[in-house]
Amino acid sequence: MKLTRRQFLKFGGATALLVSGRLPTPALAAPRPAKVRWTKETATICPYCAVGCGIIVGVANSKVVNTEGDPDHPINRGALCSKGSSVSQLANSRQRITKPMYRAPGSNKWKEVSWDWALDEIAKRVKETRDATWVEKDVKGRLARRTEGLASVGSAALDNEECSLLVKALRGLGVVYLEHQARICHSSTVAALAESFGRGAMTNHWIDIKNSDAILIMGSNAAEQHPISFHWVTKAIEHGATLISVDPRFTRTSSKAHIYAPMRAGADIALLGGMVKYILDNNLYHREYVVEHTNAPLLIDPKFKFSDGLFSGYNPSKRKYDKSTWAYQTDSNGVPLRDTSLQDPHCVFQLLRKHYSRYDVDTVSQITGTSKETLIKVYKDYAATGAPDKVGTIMYAMGWTQHTYGTQIIRASAIVQLLLGNIGRAGGGVNALRGESNVQGSTDHCLLFHILPGYLKTPRTSDETLDRYLKHYTPASSDPKSANWWQHYPEYAVSLLKWMYGKNATPENEFGYQLMPKIDDETNYSWLALFEAMYAGRIKGFFAWGQNPAVSGANANMARKAMENLDWMVAVNLWDTETSSFWQRPGVNPADVKTEVFLLPAAVSVEKEGSITNSGRWAQWRWKAVKPLGDSKPDSWIMNQLMIRVRKLYQADPGPDPEPVVKLAWNYGPGEVDTRQVAREVNGWAVGDVKDNKGNVIVPAGKQVKNFTQLRADGSTACANWLYSGSYNEDGNMMARRDNTDYHPASIGLYSKWSWAWPVNRRIIYNRASCNIKGEPFDPKRFVIRWNGKRWEGDVPDGGWPPGAKHSFIMKPEGYARIFGAGRADGPFPEHYEPWESPVKNILHPDQSTDPAFKIWKSEMDRKGDPKKYPIVGTTFRLTEHWQSGAMTRNLPWLVEMQPDMFVEMSPELAAEKGIKNGGKVIVESARGSIEAVALVTRRLQPFRLDGHLVHQVAMPWHWGYKGLTTGGSANVLTPPVGDANTMIPETKAFLCDVRKA
Amino acid sequence: MSVGMLIDLTKCIGCRGCQIACKQWNELPAEKTHNRGSYENPPKLSDKTWTYITFHEIADGSRVTWVFAKDGCRHCLEPSCASACIVGALHKRPDGAVVYNAHKCIGCRYCEMACPFGIPAFQWEKPVPYIQKCTFCEDRLDQGEEPACAKTCPTGAIEFGERNDLLQTAHARMKERPDKYVNHIYGEKEVGGTSVMYLSSVPFNKLGFPTYGPEPLPRYAHIAMNAVPPTIGVVTVLMGGVYWIIKRRDKMMSQETDGVTEPTEKEG
Ligand code: SF4
C-alpha cells in the first residue's frame, strides 16, 4: 500500500479519519513529502488573524523546526501571509517568558518565583479581594452576589475550551467586570448584525467570497489584515467580479481594486445612506426578496418621527430614547401588519425612502469628501447586484466598528444588502472580518459583562427569580409562521446552569440561578467603564489573560495610570508586555507604584490542544506539537490550578458568601486539563435520560447530545454553550474533521466536512433567504439550498421546514430581517453623525452634530480636543507585518525587520504645510497625549474638501509600545475615551490631533 | 525541462509572506532596519535576505497606484554569475536552479559583479565570508516540492511550474487582458531568458527593472574567463573581463534611463 502523506502526519489523524470516514482527497495542492529535517508533523491553525489558515508544524528533537501552510487546508491551501509564515520563530522565541515572575510593591524589578508560590499567593488575593468587596444585595435588597473589586480582561487568544473554563471560573467567583478584545474590536458588529438578521457573526465565510460579483471592502483593509482572504477575492476577480475599496487611505487593498473611493474617516453612514437612496431612486432593489424576507412591508406606528437629527422619543437629559413609537402596527392577534405593495406611507419601505431622501450625491460628497463621480461609480457598480442572479458581498472590520455610531454603520450596510437581496446567498453577506484567531469563539463564549455563553443574557438584579429571568429574555411571537427560535431560551439557559453548578443545580433551587452574580440594571461594566472604575480606585485586583490593554485600549495613558491604583495584577502572557510592566513605563518611578504584579508564562498555540473559531464560524481543532517552552503552562492549567486553590481556601475559611464558589461544578482533575473533556461539556450531554414529548428516551443519561435540539429546560441536560452543541457529540470531535471535499452540488465551496461551523454546521447563515418562498433559489447556478419537493438540498438549511412554512429569519421574533431596527439605542435607521471629535459641523443637522445616545465620561483624563487646536483628523490602522498591540509581533525579529518603527502617514500637502520630510521624526498630539513617530509622506493620503473646508488627515498603526524588540509611541495614547451608543466600543477610528516636526 | 516562476505583479498584495517564508525555510536571520519613510524593508537583498518585496508608489496625475514587486535571483538560463565564478562554485542545475557550493567559494565576489540583476550578496559580517543568494529552494525541488515563496503566496502572484507552461500562461493572460498588462514578459528574453519571469500593469522600467536585450551576457564573460587559467593568483587579471561586463551593465542601465529599451547588439 502506498503511504499517503496523511498517514505520515502524526497529529491524531486517526480520529480525524474516523470522523470523516474517508481519506481527504489530495486535490488541493501537490502533496508535500516528508522532509529529513523533522520527524513529526502536526496540524495547527494560525494564531494571528481569524482567517484560520492551516499550518503544518515540523518537529525534530522536541523543537519546532519548520512551519508552513497546510496544503490540505481548504481556506489557505498551503499559503500563509508574513505573520503566518513566522510561526516557527514564535514557538522558539527567546523573548518569551518561561518562568512565573513577581514584582513586589514599589520594587523596580521582576523576581523569578515558583508556580506553587505564585498560584497560592494569587488565590489568597482573589479570596481577600472578593470577600472585602462582596456585594450580596443591591440597594433595593435584591440578591446581587457579585464583586466589583475584581476585574478580568482577555482573551481572544484563548482556545474555546479555555474561554469556557474562564467564564465558569469568573462567573463562579462573582466577577462582573469581565471583558475582552471582542468589546473593543467587534462588539458593534454583534449589536448590528443580531439586530438586523438575528445572529451577530460574519454571515458567510472566507471561501465564499469567490462566489461574488461585486466586493465592497469598506472599513476594512483585508489585503493587509486578512491577506489570505485575497486568495478568494482574487478568484472572484478572475471570474469577473468588481472590487471596490472605500478607505480614507489608499491601502494594499485599494491597490487591487477596480474602484478606489477616498473618504474622510468617520463619514461611512453618509456614503452608505447615499447608496440606499441611489438603490431606491433607480429601482435597483430586489423586490421579491425585500417583500418576502425583510420587514420593509411592515407598518410602523404613525407617531414614529424623525426631525432635526433626532427620532421620536428622545430624552436629552438622559441621552436616551423612549422607543415606544418605534413599533410595528399589529392586528388583533399581535401579528405585525404588512403592505406587500410597499405603498403605505407608514410601511418601513416608505419610511426608509423618506429618511434617506436627504442623502443626495451632492450632500454626501460634502460630508465624505469623495468626488461625486466616484460616489456614483461605487453606487452603480455595487447596486448592480440587486439583480436576482447577481450577488455582492461586503467585507468590513474596525474601520466601521470603532465609532460612537459604529453599530449604525454596520446597520446601514445590512440595509444595503437586504435591499439588494444579498443576505443568505452564496457570494453575499455582511462579512465582519474578525481579527484574532479565536475572537469569534471568545465572543461566542461571551467573555463579556452583559452576556453568558451562547449570547444568553447576564442576569440583572431585577431578574429576581429564574422564572422572571426566563420570561424576560424569551421572546414571544403570535405569528404562526414565525419560527422565533429564541423561544428555546429556557432550554439553553437551564442547561448552562446545569453545567455551572452540576448536582448543585436542582429544580428546587432554580437550577442554581441564585448562585449566579447579577449586575445592576442601570450599570454598564464594559471596557471603558472598567478602566474608569479602575482609575477611580474601585477595582483592586485585575487579571489580564493574553491581552495588553496598556496599548490596545483607547486613551491608553488613562488605562496605564488606572493600573497604578490596583492592589494587584495578574498578567498571563507569552511576553512581558506594556501591561505587565506598566510600573516601569517611561516617565514612571517604580517606587511610586504600589501594585503587586504576577506575570505567568503561558503556552503558545502549538504547545496545547483545543479548538478555535475563525471569522467564518468554523471551529477548528489544533493539535499539540511540542511541550510548552520552559516552565510555561497552558492557560487551562493555570485557571484550573487557581480555582482548585481558591476553592480550598473557601473550604478552610468560608468568609461572607462561599456558596457560589464551593457549589461550582469544578472537576477538571488535579493536573493538566483534558480539553477534549471540556469540549464535550461545551457540546452538552444528558445528565439524566432526555425524553421527547411522548416520553421516549432519545438520549440516555451520560451520552452526548446530538445538537441543541436535544437540550431540555428540565435539568436533564447540561451544556456550556448551546451554539456549539453538535461540535463534539457521539459521532466524535467534529471540529477535528479534515475532509477537504466540497460536497455541495453547485461547488460553492462549503467544505462541510472540514471542521465544524456553528450553528449545526450551517456554513451560510440565513440561507432560507437565498430562495423565494417556493424554495427556488434566486440564483440557481450558485444556490446555497434548494427544495427538491421533499427536502432541502445543499447547505444545512436555516430551519428544516418546507418552503413558505416559516419566515426565513428564524432568530427574529417577527421572522423578517430588519431594515427598520427598533432594538438599537440610537435609532431604527442609521443616521449620519459626526465623530465626537470632528473638524466640521454635521451639515444635515448642525444642532445635533453627534450621535445622541453615547455615554460621555467626565474624569479629568477624559479630555476632548478643540478643532481649533487639533484641526487634523486622525485615524488608526494595522499592518500585515504586526498584530494588535504588537506584543507577539514586535518580539519576532523577522516581522520587526519589515516594520521596525512607529510611523504616521500623511499627505505631501500636509507635510509641506508643516515642513515635514519623509522619514523625519514628528510629534502627533491630541487632547489626551502625544507620541513620536517617523513621518511617512505619501500620496496615498490626501486632504479633503468638506463643505468648503480643507481637512487634513493622518493615519497611524497602533502596534507600538514601550516593550519588545522595537519600541515606539502607542497610537492609543491619542484616541478618545468615548464609545458606541450601543456597545461602548471606543471611537478610535476618527478623532482630532495635530502634527509637528519633532 | 526547466522549472520557472511567473510573478504576476497585478496579483501581488505585498503581504510579504514570500519574504518571510524564504527566511523561515532557509533559516536566515533578521536584519537591523529602520523606517526610512517607506514600507520597504530591508532596503536591499543581502546575504540574510534572498528575496524581498519592493514597494512602488506610482502617481499618475491625481491617481495613485501602489505596486509590489518581488526581487531575487532570476535563475538565468545562461547565468553570468556561474560563468564568472572562477572556481565553479556556482552552477545551473538541469532543472534550471542556479545554485552554489559554499565550500568551493573563495569569496572573490566576481559573481556579484557579473550578475545583471545585482543578486549575489557577500557575508560581510562573517570571518570566512561566502556569497549567498536564492537557491530556488533546491532542497525543496529535490523533494518534488515548490519553493517556499511560491507555496506561501496567497493570491497566486507567484506561480511555480515548467518554464514553457508559464510562458504560455503569461502570453494567454496578456492576450486576454491587453488593457491590464503591458505587452512584455520580463525575463522571457532578457539576457537570454530567465527562469523567473514577470507580468505587470506598469512598464517595468518604472519599477526599477533594468533594461536588457536578449543577448545572454555570460557568453562574453565565459570567453573572458577561459582566456586565463582559473586560479586565485590571476584574480587581478580576470578583473579586466569582469570589468567589461560591469561596464556594459552600467551602460545599459544608463540607456534605460534615457528611455532606450533595446540595447544594440554586438556592441563591444
Ligand atoms: S495571519 Fe491570518 S491570513 Fe495570515 S496566515 Fe495567519 S490566519 Fe492566515
Ligand code: SF4
Ligand atoms: S540573476 Fe544573477 S545570481 Fe541569479 S542566476 Fe542570474 S546571474 Fe546568477
Ligand code: SF4
Ligand atoms: S506572497 Fe505573493 S502576494 Fe504576498 S508579497 Fe509575496 S508575491 Fe506578493
